[in-house]
Amino acid sequence: MSLPSVPFWFLRHGETDYNAAGLSQGALDISLNATGRAQAQAAGPLLAGQGITAIISSPMVRTRETTAIINEFLNLPVSFEAGLREVVFGGMEGKPLQPWFPEWMEGRFTPEGAETFAEVTIRARIAMRRVLAQPGPVLVVAHGGIFRALRDLMGLTKEGLTPNAVPLHCEPTENGWEIRTP
Secondary structure (H helix, E strand, O other): OOOOOOOEEEEEOOHHHHHHHOOEEEEOOOOOOHHHHHHHHHHHHHOOOOOEEEEEEEEEEEHHHHOOOOOOOOOOOEEEEEHHHOOOHHHHHOOOOOOOHHHOOOOOOOOOOOOOOOHHHHHHHHHHHHHOOOOOOEEEEHHHHHHHHHOOOOOOOOOOOOOOOOOOOOOEEEEEEEEEOO
């Protein structure tokens, strides 16, 4: 499984109170906190002038809020892609990410009522095929779990947190995918 070889921008939503506390959000529809709104405001000027043609966002509240703030600087068409919503973590939502999260990523543990990492990766691949079929480059506003799946699809490590509201340019090269900040 892989992504289409098309460059795109990725932005994880701004911080929420759950992010700040190290708690799993998953399908819980949590709003940005004041820090998250400020992070999105700071990301807007970094994305302006990058040639982005459209914003495709997860439909969750935290990504919708981030998208609205970013789009004050970009003034672009926005669409929402259900396949980009955050991972459903079932019984672990609202609980600390450690110690279970690394085992979930490796497929050794799935919380009750949760999606497996493999299921999320398939969902992200299908959604990104639709997203990257659009004229681009597009800006994808989504979640940390989704970007872990995308990194895996790009042949990169899925380890490590994706920073909140830091623009990431994802570009296929002859030697594989490269991710850089503006």
